[in-house]
Amino acid sequence: MASGFDIVIVGAGIVGAACAAELAREGMRVAVVDRDIIGGGATAAGMGHIVVMDDSEAQFALTRYSRRLWRDLHSGLPPQAEYETPGTIWVAADESEMQEVRRKHEYYASRGVAAEILDSKMLAEAEPNLRPGLAGGLLVPDDAVVYPPVVARFLLERERGVSVIAGSAVRAITNDGVALEDGTRISAAKIVNAAGDASPNLTAGVRVAPRKGHLVITDRYPGFVRHQLVELGYLKSAHTHSAESVAFNVQPRRTGQILIGSSRQYGVTNADVDPAIVSAMLSRALQYMPGIGTLSAIRCWTGFRASTPDKLPLIGPAPGTDHVYLATGHEGLGITTSLATAKLLASQITGREPEIAVTPYLPARVMDGEKHA
């Protein structure tokens, strides 16, 4: 039995990595176990958009806090992390969406998040490849972009006291650690389940469901897109519970490549690329940016977001246990909120006062502890 650890974390995605770095900084000896490679799941599949969102006050508080943590972190990141600050433009197609732009602007401005309303002409100047005639948008200049798998590795290597065991699946969380599929046991007083969409397999009662997404990446076309562009209709797509939806969501990479998204599907567990979904996604993109049709796509892939019933992550003790913590359920915001998640989890484990209230993210809100003790 491997021993000598204070904490074992299941999952070496960006959330598990951030938690490992934070807990190691507190002086703990941390083991991180992953069935695959570092940052190989949703961490590698997503866009890496660091974005403030205001679907709820709790989501806003977590994303704003976390974006600040990214800003503090970024100067130490390796160049391969491709951290950039292109900003986000929430694109309004019509006057009703401009009303949403104004509401969002007021919300952000009154809470200290820089944002600027763009009219139709300003939007066209900011992004010449958008189709003419769009109503405008909201520029959030401090939103950022990163290549998450590199950051996951960086976080795991940054602190002394973190051991990574990759390529070993955890079979079960036990009373004194974890048991691996190959029979190895790793002992630790506390266990963190950061296994994303696989987290329900290890902790009963975790209400996390996979929500499949597709992305396309193009060849290099520097300057074709300048900001992360998201249609305001995205909010409808991301925040409904309908079976499937697509939205216009494109991102410029430092390489000049363009990531084209996005899709959301519940109830699909196979990872195959679905041509009908890709087609719907690209059609949506073409409606906003017709020139995308002249670009070469070089790859298309899928991933699974770990979604929760109320669109907020699960950060804190698993109800009914005193040694298992959850750090999962981040859906499409796991890159953004990973750093704040680590801070909130560490504050709960060490008993230190957190910088923002943890209550909205405690797993007990959507879990019944008695059944799963």
Place this chain on the structure above:
Amino acid sequence: MPNLIQVTINGQAVTVPGGITVAAAVLLSGKSGIHRSPSGALRGPVCGMGVCFECRVTVNGRAHVRSCLTTCEAGMEISADE
């Protein structure tokens, strides 16, 4: 004699036989390579059948066109890396 047409390669008028590929035209113009990799290495048409993507050029303003699969047309503006 084959039918001769004129194309422009990196701003220079070049006369080539009609019906040849853009890759052939660029090589005929005396260049040893066609495309530079992101790290700056000079690349050329390796497979000649559209698979390797090492022969990409800009044709009439459109980037990343595979020159080995594209037939020269009169007046075509070709931009290749040097």
